[in-house]
Amino acid sequence: MKFSLSWLKQYLETEATVEQVAARLNAIGLEVEGIEDPAAKLSGFRVARVLTAERHPQADKLQVLTVDTGEGDPLQVVCGAPNARAGLVGVLGLPGATVPANGLVLRKSAIRGVESNGMMCSTRELELGEDHDGIIELPADAPVGMAFAEYHGADPVIEVAVTPNRPDCMGIYGIARDLAAAGLGTLQPIGALDISGSYPCPVEIRTDDPEGCPAFYGRVIRGVRNGPSPQWLQDRLKSAGQRPISALVDATNYMMLAHGRPAHAYDLAKLNGPVVARRAKDGETVAALNEKTYTLDSGMTVIADDGGVHDIAGIMGGAHSGCGEETTDVLLEIAYFDPERIAATGRKLNLTSDARSRFERGIDPGFLDTGLAHLTELIQTLCGGEASEVMRAGTAPDRPRIVHFAPALVEKLGGVRVEPGEQKRILASLGFTVVGEEANWEEEWAVTVPGWRPDIDGAPDIVEEVVRIHGLDKVESVALPRADGVARPTATSAQKLERRVRRAAAARGLHEAVTWSFLPEADAEVFAPGNGGLWLLSNPISEDMKAMRPSLLPGLLSAARRNLDRGASSLRLFEVGRRYLRGEAGTSDERLTLGLVLAGEKTPRGWVTGKAAPFDAYDAKAEVLALLAEAGAPVEKLQVMIPDALGPGPQFHPGQSATLRLGPKNVLARFGMLHPQVAKHFDVEGPVAVAELYLDAIPGRKGAAGFARSHYAPPALQALTRDYAFLVPAGLPAGDLVRVVQGADKANIAAARLFDDFRGQGVPEGQKSLALEVTLQPLEKSYQEADLKAITDKVTAAAAKLGAVLRG
C-alpha cells in the first residue's frame, strides 16, 4: 500500500514529518517498506532560465547555452534538446546532482571541446513523466534559482506492508485512523453526505446470489463528461502506484485507495436489461479489463445483464462495459461480496487485483451508502452529471460483533500494565464501542467491533489492539522461570546420535554438505526404493527439484560432479539428513541417514606413495565401520553380507559392495563401489566409493544404564599370539573364517586378525591361503604346551567346518 504524505494529511490533521509518520507506522504494526522522498531525489536541480543559445561549433545537434541559475554568473551548459532556446525557463541539474532516472552523477565536463556545467533535464530524466522529446518548460514566471524540489512541491510517498488481517488499512483513511489512535494527530471525520437522487434509478439492480453477493447497491449518474482527471488526482493515483486512466475510472480507484472500498462504474449505454449479481454459468466467458478472457464456473459470482457477464464480481471488470471517453451515463456499483467466494474465485482464475485483495480480506459492510455518496460527489465534481436515487438489492451482513474482554487480560497476556481508562481511549479511537466499568480490572467489558475490523474475534485481539497502540516498546522483559531440579539433556538420543556421527565424519576428513531434499525425478528413480514409490511434487519449482530424495547419494553425487568439474582432485563428502519414503496410511516415512561419497584421488601422487591412488570399497567400509562405532552400533556383531534382496542394490558394483547387518534383516549400512552405469548417469568420472548409513536402524541403548561401566581389571598374565595359516576354497569370505576362529574358544581367544590373503605358488588352484594372528589371553595360569595344543585343535576343528585346512 503506497500513499503520499499529503493524501494522508487530508484525513489526519498532523504536523508530523514523514520520518515521524514512518516511525509510528512501524510501531503500530504497519511496517514501512520504503519512503520515496522526491525532494531527496531532486536535490541538486533548480529552476533556471536560458539566457542565450548558440550552435555548438563541433556538433550540429548540440547547442551551447548560458543559463541563469539565480546566483552568480550564468553557467555555460551544452544541451541537445531541440526545444532549448533563449528565454526558456527549465530545470538545471548542477554538477554533483544524481539524475533520478539513470543514477548518473552530473559533472563539470567538456562536451566536444566545450565546457558544460550541468544538464537541462527532461521530465523523464527526473522521473516526473514520460516526455523525453525535449527539456522541461516551466512557466516563464517560475522563480529562477529556486530548488526545483521546492518549486515542484515534492510530496514524499510512504509504502507500507499491510498484513492480511487489516483490510481497513488497505485504504489510506484506515491508516490515518490507526495513526490518530496512536497519538499522531486528529482523524478528520468522513462527512455524511446527502445520498438522495433527483430521479429513480433507471436500471434494475438485483442479486440472485445472496450468498456470494449479499448486497448490491447502485445508482446512475446521467450526463457526465469523461476525460483525463485533473492533475491533483492524477498525482495522487500515481503516488499510490495507480495509472490514471479517465476521470470515471480514476474516481473509483480513488475511492478504493482512500477508503479501501472497491467500486465499479459501468457505461450505461453498453448495458442491456437488469444488472444482476448471479452465479456464473459453467463455461461462461468474460473478456476482462486486463485484456485476457476468463472461463468461469458456477462457483463464481459475476455481475451480468441480458447480454452477458460484465464483471468478475469483486475481482475485475469486463472490457465491454467499462467507461471510456464517450461515456455520458454511468452506473455505479457498490457491493458486498463474500470474502471466501472472492478468494476462491481469484485462486481458481489465478487472477489478482486491487479489488480482490480488499474483498477477500473483508471490507466494511457498513460503508455502502457512505461510500456510494462520496463516490457520487467525486464523480460529479470531476465530470458533472445528475445522480439518480440509489437502488439497493440485498443487505450487507449485519455483524455487530461483541467481544467480552477484561482489562486485566492486557497485563496477563501482553505483559504490560495499561490503565483501563487508557485502554478505553485506545479502543474508542480505533472505532470500538466499549461498555464496562473501569474500576474492576477483572470485570469483563462488552466491546463492539467496528465493521472495518473483521479480524477481531476474541479477547486476545483486543489485547493486541491495546498493546500495539500503547506501545510494544513498553513491554518489559521478564525472565522465564527456571525449571526446578537437575538440568537434563534436552536432545533426544536420535539427535545426540546425529551430532556424534556428524562430528565423527568431519573428524575423519569428510566435508559435510547440505543438499536439496528434492531431486530431478530421473536421479531419484536411479535410487528409488522400489517398494513404495517416490514422493513427487505437484508444483515443483523446476523439473530438477521434483522428487523427494529416496537416498542421500544422488544429491551427494551431483555435488561431487560439480566439484570435479571445478577441478577438485579428491572428494570426501557426507551429509546427514532425511530420506523420504512412503509411510503408512499415506504419511511420509522420513529416515535419518548419513550418506557419503569418496571420489577422485584417495591419495595424490607423492614422493613417497608414488602414483595417485583411487578410492576403493575398503575405504567406504572403513568409514562405515568407524562411523557406526561412533554411533554406538555393536560393530563386533555386524555381518558383511554380499549383495542380496536387502541390498546394497543395483546402484552398486555387484562384486564390490555389501551391506552391514545386525542379524539377518536389520541393514545398518550399505557400502561399496558405485555401479559404473550409475556413475555415468551422474556424470562422475573414475571409481567412486559410496556408503549410506541408516541411522534410524541402529538399536538404541536399552533402559537407563546409569554412568558406571561394567567392572574391568586388566589381566595379570601376558597375552600371547599364535599364527595359523589355512587353505580354504577361493570363494570363502575371509570374514567367515575370522568369525569362526574367533568363536572357536571364547574363554581363551581374545582376538583374531587376518593378516595375509595369498593365492599362487604353493596354493592349489581354486584355493587360497588365509593367515590369521590369534591373540590368546590366559586368565588364571600360564599356558602349558597341552593347553596350547587344545586351543589349536579347537581352532582347526572350527575352521574345518568351513572347509579350511591348517597348513603344515
Place this chain on the structure above:
Amino acid sequence: MEDVELRKLDEILDLGVTSEQYHSTRRKILQAIEEAGTLVDLERERIASLGKAGVVSQWLKLIGTVPPENRPFVSSRFNRLKDEITSALAARRAMLEAAALDARLAAETIDLSLPAPEAPKGSVHPISQVMDELAEIFADMGFAVATGPEIEDDWHNFTALNMPESHPARAMHDTFYFPDRNGGGREMLLRTHTSPVQIRSMLAQGAPLRVIAPGRVYRSDSDATHTPMFHQIEGLVIDKGIHLGHLKWTLETFLKAFFERDDIVLRLRPSYFPFTEPSVEVDVGYANEGGRRVVGGSGDAPGHAWMEVLGSGMVNRRVIEAGGLDPDAWQGFAFGTGVDRLAMLKYGMDDLRAFFDGDVRWLSHYGFSALDVPTLSGGVGMPV
C-alpha cells in the same frame, strides 16, 4: 712410588715378570687400546691383553705361585692392571660406539622440508554448527529439541495453525504440494514452516512445554536471497501465566547469547500471524561495517538500521485448542526464525545459495572443525 714398590717384583720375587716388563707391557697395551680405530681393533686388543691367552690373563695365573705372604701384593698389583685395562677398553669402546652412531646418524640424514603425509581435513556445515549452537543456548533455558515430518499434511501445516482452507495467509506461503492425500484425506505438502511441530509437540507432550524445533522448510520461492529449501527454528513455551514480557526476555537472551554481544537491541513491532495473537515481529539493530551487517546497537543510532530477524507472538487460542490443550488454562508464546540467515549474519557468508552447493572450497572456508563443539563453558560461537 709405584716403581719403588714394583721393584719388589724384581728384588723379592722371581716370577719371570720384571718391573720393566710390567711397565712396558702396560704402556703398550694402553696405547694400543687408545689407538684402536675400530671396535674390531679394540676387541683384538682386549683378547691380546685380557683374553684367555692374553698377557695379563697369563700374569694373573702366576698369582697362585706366589708365596702366601706376598700374594696380596702381587694380586693387587696385577688386578689393578686388569682393572685399568678393562676401564680403558670400556672408555675406548664407548668412544668408538658414539663415533659409529654419529656416523650412522649422519648417514641417515633426511630432507625434512619434504612434505609429510597429509590426513584429509573435514568440516561441519555452518547450518549444523549453528543448529548445535542454538540447541545449546536454548537448553540453558530449558528448551528441549522437538522434530516433525517435513512432508506434512495441510491440517498440521495450516488448519491447526488457524489457517483454514480459504485463509489468505495460505496463499502467501508459496506451498509445495503433492498430489497425494493421507489416510485421513488430508492434502500432503512440504511444510512451509516449522510451526506444525508446535501442534505435534502439544499433542504428544501436553503442557507445560518448552521446545525448539529446528529443521528444513520449503517455499516455492527462488531468487538471490530465497531458496526453495531453507532452515528454520521454532520455539514454543506453553505454561501458566506466560506473557509477552517472557517472550521478549527469551528472544533477547537468545540473540545476545547467539551473537555473544550485550549490546543487542531488539525492536518489537506488532504484526500478524494467524497462529499468534498478539503477533510480534522482531527487528534487531545493526551497523553496516565494510559492506557487512554487524548486529548490535540500536537501529536508530547513527549509522545503524533495523533488520527483521524473528516472527513471534502469544500462541493463538485456536492453536492451543488444536494442540489438545485448554486455552483457558494454558497460554504461551511461539517464535520462529531462519537458521541460514542467522548463520550468515554471525559468520559473514553473503550468498544463501552457496549453502546448498556442496562446494568443498566453500565448505573448507566456512565450515567448522569437528572439535568446535559449542558448549556453554567454552562458548557457543566459534571466533575466527
